[in-house]
Amino acid sequence: MTGGDSMNSVLGKVQLILEAFGPDDEHLSLTELSRRSGVAKASVHRLAQELLAWGLLERRGSDYWLGIRLFEIGQRVPRQRILRDAARPYMEDLFQATGETIHLAVPDGREVLYLEKVSGHRQVTTPSRVAGRVPMHCTATGKVLLAFGPRNLVEEVLASPLERRTPHTVTAPGVLLNELARAKANGYAVEYEQTRVGYASVAIPLTGATGLTTGALSITAPTVRVDVDKYTGLLAMVSHRITKTLSAMRSSAEVL
Incomplete structure (x- = not known):
């Protein structure tokens, strides 16, 4: 699988969405997530719902935050x-x-x-x-x-x-x-x-x-x-x- 193909896969899109958060970003809107990741807004919205269910993202109002689950997983490396x-x-x-x-x-x-x-x-x-x-x-x-x-x-x-x-x-x-x-x-x-x-x-x-x-x-x-x-x-x-x-x-x- 080429680099372009991997980024078009579901996991590739999830990676792009999570990496859209910069070191100084506490939260991002759906529009900003789509713009930074290059993933279509509809796809970001659909995948974000699954990431919310897994605890990898959190939602407060209309904005998304990185979830505490990511921190928990990171501690296991x-x-x-x-x-x-x-x-x-x-x-x-x-x-x-x-x-x-x-x-x-x-x-x-x-x-x-x-x-x-x-x-x-x-x-x-x-x-x-x-x-x-x-x-x-x-x-x-x-x-x-x-x-x-x-x-x-x-x-x-x-x-x-x-x-x-x-x-x-x-x-x-x-x-x-x-x-x-x-x-x-x-x-x-x-x-x-x-x-x-x-x-x-x-x-x-x-x-x-x-x-x-x-x-x-x-x-x-x-x-x-x-x-x-x-x-x-x-x-x-x-x-x-x-x-x-x-x-x-x-x-x-x-x-x-």
Whole structure:
């Protein structure tokens, strides 16, 4: 089945309808769902009734919202849930030690997907969100995932133009490759104002029980408060503990 055929199938149309909701959209009208998805209004209305029955959509007045059932299903994804559960206590420790925003991210295509976040009242402006996505090339988490991940992931990112998020975002492939080589040598990545002006992030890779890089952990703070040496020391200590926790969780699962 070709890509066009798959999008014309019932499941393909359902995918388009659900993906019509952007990260900042709490609710959409039937007309807007049809416009964004490219699915005929009558088909959107018919499929929406089934999605409402399944709990994948909710309706309030004339608008549609993503349903809580989607969240419940998402919590069952094994790899993501295990990594998040293992990392969350240590993320809270990092927050207590720094007072800054802590992110847990995994690769998803050419982007990083935030699995978890711990922050306080003085979090970054235009805040990130759990399940939010950001291009790999401009984030500290993305850079370490590229540096310590498979080579084909780097090639995939470089196959398309590198989006400029701020005046400081690296958009030249050669410069990005140099940054990745530096991250590989240092064991961590740092980005200054490449995602948000006025903020910087420090990130390290997280190693799973099998020894492969499974995610990345970062600390994000205003550039005036960033302490790279302190952050890398804390992140390194925490990463070892997370790896041990993941190994223990894997062993426990094998026993069960």
